[in-house]
Amino acid sequence: MKDVALAAGVSLMTVSRVVNGDRGVSPQTTARVEQAVSRLGYQRNDNASHLRRKAQTTRTIGLVVDDLANPFYATLARAVEDEAYRRGYLVLVSSTNDDPRREREVVLAFSARQVDGLIVVPTAGSHSLLKAQMAQGMPVVCADRPARGLDADTVTVDxxxxxxxxxxxxxxxxxxxxxxxxxxxxxxxxxxxxxxxxxxxxxxxxxxxxxxxxxxxxxxxxxxxxxxxxxxxxxxxxxxxxxxxxxxxxxxxxxxxxxxxxxxxxxxxxxxxxxxxxxxxxxxxxPATIGGTAAQLLFSRIDGYQAPPRSVVLMTRFIARGSGEIPPP
Amino acid sequence: MKDVALAAGVSLMTVSRVVNGDRGVSPQTTARVEQAVSRLGYQRNDNASHLRRKAQTTRTIGLVVDDLANPFYATLARAVEDEAYRRGYLVLVSSTNDDPRREREVVLAFSARQVDGLIVVPTAGSHSLLKAQMAQGMPVVCADRPARGLDADTVTVDxxxxxxxxxxxxxxxxxxxxxxxxxxxxxxxxxxxxxxxxxxxxxxxxxxxxxxxxxxxxxxxxxxxxxxxxxxxxxxxxxxxxxxxxxxxxxxxxxxxxxxxxxxxxxxxxxxxxxxxxxxxxxxxxPATIGGTAAQLLFSRIDGYQAPPRSVVLMTRFIARGSGEIPPP
DNA sequence: TCACGATCCGACAACGATGACGCTGCTCGC
DNA sequence: GCGAGCAGCGTCATCGTTGTCGGATCGTGA
The missing domain is CATH 3.40.50.2300 (Response regulator)
Known part of the structure; x- marks a missing residue:
């Protein structure tokens, strides 16, 4: 950014304004800066940007599933990802193998990266950590299963x-x-x-x-x-x-x-x-609907929706194909 | 962090040292700081930390696949994730639906987030953007397919x-x-x-x-x-x-x-x-071997391995089960 | 000619953290 | 008794960016 400013003969602040499309920069200056940007291949450092920005938000969410290789969770993840993409958010993903220790590590790592929210398929263990995160203001949504003792938005089936x-x-x-x-x-x-x-x-x-x-x-x-x-x-x-x-x-x-x-x-x-x-x-x-719904709940919280936790129960469908209709001998 | 320092009666730097397990802090002070940390529920902001750290690294990699809901890519992704987890890295994931525009957006977004490397299942389009990223020092590995005109490490099958x-x-x-x-x-x-x-x-x-x-x-x-x-x-x-x-x-x-x-x-x-x-x-x-191999290649580059691009071709297996052994009428 | 608002832009501080360095005491050796 | 050496800790600058405020310039109308 410094190099761009130098090359365009302007201050850092002006480069920042151009890069962010802020008003208040003359067309000529904008052009000069943009040319310098593309000539030097400058890309803004989003991490630094988020650090300073007023809205303390990283536009990143975390998704913690049991096993990403399992088609069920893969489909769920894809739905979450699409919902995030539509809103300009990125998704950090991790599998836990249903290991509470790994879940703990991952949630901590995500939270240290300042994710704006978490969608979790909770492991069977205790969730004091998730509770602590929520207490500190981290939006959390449970997908597929509720977390024992955790008052969070939840999406499950019947x-x-x-x-x-x-x-x-x-x-x-x-x-x-x-x-x-x-x-x-x-x-x-x-x-x-x-x-x-x-x-x-x-x-x-x-x-x-x-x-x-x-x-x-x-x-x-x-x-x-x-x-x-x-x-x-x-x-x-x-x-x-x-x-x-x-x-x-x-x-x-x-x-x-x-x-x-x-x-x-x-x-x-x-x-x-x-x-x-x-x-x-x-x-x-x-699973796609479970993931999509979980994402919608999460983003509503990220957008500031304040209310007691919601529990969405999606309906399943019974499909008779033959194997279940065989009478006993 | 300021609050922790205040609570423990030490400076910011001492808190930093304790949090990072650096030597040169007395056991008593360490204990005081740790107590303050846990009492206040302090968590380090990794983004800020990475900003200042000497090793300009975020311990995050980006994974760009065609469609995460496709079991093939889901399995590949899981293998990448496991390799990353073993090394203490996090994974940003995105699907492209084989749309070059979406690929472009995602790669730019990942790169702006300062990922340490990218594993990409390249879309059919041109890859001047990936080329530019590599020119700026971003390690890139292609998985499943090579990218047209891109000299990058590649993992494919025959x-x-x-x-x-x-x-x-x-x-x-x-x-x-x-x-x-x-x-x-x-x-x-x-x-x-x-x-x-x-x-x-x-x-x-x-x-x-x-x-x-x-x-x-x-x-x-x-x-x-x-x-x-x-x-x-x-x-x-x-x-x-x-x-x-x-x-x-x-x-x-x-x-x-x-x-x-x-x-x-x-x-x-x-x-x-x-x-x-x-x-x-x-x-x-x-797909698990493809993903795992791609991750290994990527991490070798992240660790500083310098050499011309490598192309790994994995063998497939022919499995005769009956449908292929029917003679013509 | 001059006051005045609008427009454009820069200086400075700050986001949360760490690198570099320097300042205190203390111990130890001579 | 004095300086060297070291452990322990703090100060200052800095990472790359943006919020805030204010200065400069310009056109306009009185």
Whole structure:
């Protein structure tokens, strides 16, 4: 900037005014400065600019997800990014692998970089840190899951209700031995889904058989293994409810070929679910809408909206494709 | 920081030293300062810190991909992010939708934020801007595709060769009417793949039938439509080569049910390709390795490695699963 | 001719932090 | 008893930019 000022024969302040398009600079001077800018390839240092600017804002938000490689979070992230782009904001992204320690590090690093707000898919741990950040005025929005004990804007789906309906669907097809295939039980979404499973059974007077419940399935392979074990029981389940897309696919692996006569309903839709030998009945949620909504909530806070936290619950869609409509043998 | 200094009864510089873990502060003073820090919830402003620091570095890199919601780029991004995390770097991410204008905006914005380096999946346009950035000392690595006319480190796969082998595989199964289903032709990877297709045909003395070539398929639906049209020709193709995962899936849609006797080989592996009614033969590439390698190249430059640009070509894997091994009628 | 507002532009301080250097005491050796 | 050396800490300048204020210049109308 100094070089530009020198080259154009003006002061730093005038360069600043030209670069920012402020009024009060004559067309001739503007032209001289602009020429110097392009000749020297000058670019403003936004960090320094934000440091001094009146509106203490960096036009950057932070996004913290479980795993960016997971299509669900990737889609959510893309929606956040688009919303940010429309407003001229940049996005810092990080995955946590559901590790509270990594979440902590990342949130601190983002906050030290002076992000204007955070969208977080909270890990299962405690959130005193997020609480502290909010107390210091950092806008925070939780996406996909609420953070335990944190009064923040939240965007989730009706996990429990959707699961209850899905399991009820299986019960209506006269299934009674319905297995539950769950991911880590300490994640909120999965607690909710399991609760929905329990409620559906209870509502139909079916006693929960602990032998048919598997938690903590962290991969496609683990899910396949669990299903293989379940199917080799003396009284195998006649239907499966799987609590996310990865587990649904693993369950299909575990059923093997030829496909036994077992009903299957999964949480999360996934590509090609409709093209498999037995098209899969699913509960579908829309990560793009979750991300977009979270971003809108965040920006409303950044723009100064003051009110008690809002909780947006998005509806899921039940899509019957065949695998969930198989009656028991 | 001023408040902390006041509370601890020391100068700003001492607070700075304690916060940075510099030596030369007595244990008592350190304790007093640390107490004040935690009592006031003080966090250093990294942007201001980077402004003054000797090593003019922000410990932030920029990642510019085509579409973050695409699992391929999401996986690539995750690998970049992990490499960055291991080194204590943060990642700014943006999608371009293959729009050169948006790419330009994003690169400028990242550079104005003083990122220490850029990993870019270049759009099809010209790259004078990237060139200018590199000339000013910004380390740049191209991932997935090279940028036309840009001498930068590059990580790609053997697109042309892999396609030649895939099409040769079909030719070896006595196919002669092999359709090419292509994405936008101005993207480098797709030009390479089409070139590989042409080379394989030529090597086998098969004349290219322009009626069997479709470029510019941008979605699953468009691919399905194109395949439906191809199959209704008087002399329909006996085999299809599809140039990416999206198009492969669209092609399967377009073939309809029951599946006609048409061979299919696709570029890119995708989840469940092995579980479809007719398991799909594919050329598989590994986006995580592409991203990880790109990040390593970038950090070597950031660490001061000086040498002519390197071009890393990763191998693809041909996976025969059945759909590519069907002979012509 | 002169007062006066408008326009254009520069000087100075400041944003939050660190680099360089210098000032205090204290210890130690001779 | 005195200077050297060092640990501990503060002062000042500075990173690149912008907010504030005021000075210079000009045209205009009385």
């Amino acid at each position: 996990n429990r209700d959707a699961t209850r309906k899905a399991v009820t669907h299986l019960l209506a097809h006269r299934h009674r031995r319905i297995a539950y295939l769950g991911d880590q039980r300490d994640i909120w979404t999965l607690r909710e889904r399991f609760a929905g499973y329990q409620e559906a059974l209870r509502a139909h007077g079916v006693e929960l058989d602990p032998g048919l419940v598997r938690h903590g399935l962290r991969s496609r392979a683990e899910a396949a293994q669990a299903v293989a074990e379940l199917m080799s029981r003396q009284a195998p389940p006649t239907a499966l409810f799987s609590s996310n897309d990865l587990i649904t696919v693993g369950a299909i692996d575990g059923l093997g070929a030829p496909l036994p006569r077992v009903a299957l309903v999964g949480f999360d839709d996934f590509p090609l679910a409709d093209r498999l030998p037995r098209p899969v009945t699913v509960v579908s949620q829309d | 697109n042309r060769d892999a396609t030649r082998k895939a099409v040769t595989h079909l030719l070896a199964h006595r196919h002669r009417r092999i359709a090419y289903l292509g994405d936008q032709r101005d993207i480098w990877t797709l030009r390479e793949r089409f070139a590989g297709y042409q080379e394989a045909l030529r090597a086998h003395g098969v004349e290219l039938d322009p009626g069997l070539v479709r470029h510019g398929l941008r979605s699953r639906a468009e691919a399905a439509q194109a395949v439906a049209e191809l199959m209704s020709r008087q002399a329909p193709p006996t085999a299809l080569f599809s140039s990416n995962d999206l198009i492969t899936v669209g092609a399967i849609d377009g073939l309809g049910a029951p599946l006609p006797r048409v061979a299919l080989v696709g570029f890119d592996d995708f989840p469940l390709a092995d579980r479809l009614p007719r398991p799909v033969t594919v050329v598989s590439q590994d």
